[in-house]
Each structure stands twice: as structure tokens, then as C-alpha cells.
Amino acid sequence: MKWSINAGRLFGIKFRIHVTFFLLLLYVFFSDIKEGFGQAGLSVLFVCAIFACVIIHELSHSLVARRFGREPKSIMLLPIGGVATIDMMPTKPSQEIVISIVGPATNIVIAILLALVGGPSIAAAFNKSVNPTASQLFILNLIAANIVLAVFNLLPALPMDGGRVLRSILAMKFDYLRATIWAVAVGKVIAAFFVVYGFYSRNFLLALIGFFIFAGADSEKRQAIYLAMLAQRPPDLTIPPEYINLEQDDRITRQ
Ligand SMILES: [Zn+2]
Structure with a gap:
């Protein structure tokens, strides 16, 4: 992808x-600079x-x-999240479900691990009705972010x-393209809702995610059409003898 650096x-x-990921970090830093250098950091x-x-x-x-x-093939970090590119060979629906669900499951595991590490001291602070420290708030917010990531991705x-899981469930009954x-149609309805509601509630990040889902859904459809065409390719591609070879300066019609 253009405008990305090798890390x-x-x-x-x-x-x-x-590169826009670094713009996001700059934006976050300068948005919070009025609350002090430490808070912005x-x-x-x-x-x-x-x-x-x-x-x-x-x-x-x-x-x-x-x-x-x-x-x-690669993992790309964008300001709206990450994209893992894997070769496009379709696997069994059951395997695709496992590949898809492991991402959100990982976020839940991270949230549980964070809760195990920070939970006792955070609970103690709440029980004593004292304000949590900056590090306790940090862990609490990170637990919440991981839960949001898991739910949103599902x-x-x-x-x-979640769309990949839906496609795999449908693929157990219909062919991959259908x-x-x-699944693309369902995805587009949700994407349209994100765009409309995002603009309505002035949550422009949600609207932007809606646009990305829309574009991503289209590219999934194109990929599925391409795979269906590949699957229909005749197995023997040897050139039949009645085909003629054309020379570089041949005209389209040849006597
Ligand atoms: Zn994922």
C-alpha cells in the first residue's frame, strides 16, 4: 500500500x-497538550x-x-485499525470461522489478563472510594478498549x-460466491447505518469506518467473483492445434 513504511x-x-497512523499520534498529542505535557504523552x-x-x-x-x-502476507497498521493480508485461497468454512474468531477472542484474553493484573488494586481503590491512580485508569481503559474491539469486530x-463468520456459516449451505x-449485502446495510448515524451524531470516526466497510465489502465481492472464475477455468490449458500463431506485424485479418 502507498504511503506506508516498512517496520x-x-x-x-x-x-x-x-504514515497517517503517525498523524493520529500527533493529533492525540496536540489535542491533549492543553492539559500538560505529561497528560499528552x-x-x-x-x-x-x-x-x-x-x-x-x-x-x-x-x-x-x-x-x-x-x-x-503482511500486517498493516492504519489509524482505523489493522489489516492482516492472507493469501486468498478459500479454506473450509469451519477453518475460516476459527481464523476469524481468534482475533476478537484474543482481545477478550488480553482484557482478562489485564483484569487479573490490575483488577485487585482497582477494586481496592473503588472499595475505599478513592480516585484510581493514572496507571489504574490506564489499565481500566485498556480493558474497556479490548472489549469494544472484540464486540465491534464481531x-x-x-x-x-463477524462478517467472515457469517459468510462461512452461509458457505456451509451455499457456494462461496453466493x-x-x-454477507456483503448485510455488511453494506450495517456500513450505511454507520455512515448515516456517524454523520447524524457527529461521530465522524464511525462514519469513516462505515465508508471503509463499504469499500472492503466491495473488494471481498470482487475477490469472490475472481475465485469463482478461477475455479471454472478448464483444467487443461494446452493450446488446441487449430489455433494459429500471430507474428508481431500480422494484421488482425490474415489471408
Ligand atoms: Zn480481526
Whole structure:
């Protein structure tokens, strides 16, 4: 993808960061600078912590896909989240469900681990009715962010994880292309709702996510059509003898 920088490899998978991600960090920093340098730095650190969870989420998809024999190509970090690109060979619906669901499940596991680490001291602070410390708030917000990430990704809107699960369930009954067309239609209805409600409630991030789901759903449909065409390709592609070879300066009609 254009405007992205190479950030090395994670478990052998190319890891790239889109330059607009750094713009997001700058935006967060300068939005909070009026509350002091320390608070602005903490906000940037919090955004980085959320995106570290997003990377672990994408990594879980990629590594489980690799276990099923599909090659993870890259992980890209964007301001609206992460994208794991895996080769487009369709797997069995049951395997696709596991690959899709492991991402949100990873966020739930992270939330549980954070709750185990920070929970007792946060609960003690609440019991004593004292204000939680900055680090306790940090952990509490990160737990909430991971739960939101899990729930949001499970919405049945292709190309999000929930949409992939929906497509796989449909693919158990219909062919892959038909299952994709139905899942894309559901995804577009949800995306349209995000766009309309996002503009209505002035939540422009939600509207932007709606646009991305819309575009992503279209690209999933194109990919499914392409795969269906590949599947229909005749198995023997040797050139029949009645075909003639054309020379470079031949005209279209040849006597
Ligand atoms: Zn995911």
C-alpha cells in the first residue's frame, strides 16, 4: 500500500505502518497538550497500547491461518485499525470461522489478563472510594478498549471478522460466491447505518469506518467473483492445434 513504511517482520510476516497512523499520534498529542505535557504523552502512550493490542489481534489471525496452510502476507497498521493480508485461497468454512474468531477472542484474553493484573488494586481503590491512580485508569481503559474491539469486530459486516463468520456459516449451505454476496449485502446495510448515524451524531470516526466497510465489502465481492472464475477455468490449458500463431506485424485479418 502507498504511503506506508516498512517496520520489519513479526513472526516472519511483513509489518508495515501507514504514515497517517503517525498523524493520529500527533493529533492525540496536540489535542491533549492543553492539559500538560505529561497528560499528552500519556494519551499517546494509551493510543500506542491500544494499537499494540490491534497488532496482537491481527497476528493471531495470521498465525492461525498459517497453521491451516495459508500464507500470511503482511500486517498493516492504519489509524482505523489493522489489516492482516492472507493469501486468498478459500479454506473450509469451519477453518475460516476459527481464523476469524481468534482475533476478537484474543482481545477478550488480553482484557482478562489485564483484569487479573490490575483488577485487585482497582477494586481496592473503588472499595475505599478513592480516585484510581493514572496507571489504574490506564489499565481500566485498556480493558474497556479490548472489549469494544472484540464486540465491534464481531459485527456481521464483511470484511470484519463477524462478517467472515457469517459468510462461512452461509458457505456451509451455499457456494462461496453466493455466501459472499449475501454477507456483503448485510455488511453494506450495517456500513450505511454507520455512515448515516456517524454523520447524524457527529461521530465522524464511525462514519469513516462505515465508508471503509463499504469499500472492503466491495473488494471481498470482487475477490469472490475472481475465485469463482478461477475455479471454472478448464483444467487443461494446452493450446488446441487449430489455433494459429500471430507474428508481431500480422494484421488482425490474415489471408
Ligand atoms: Zn480481526
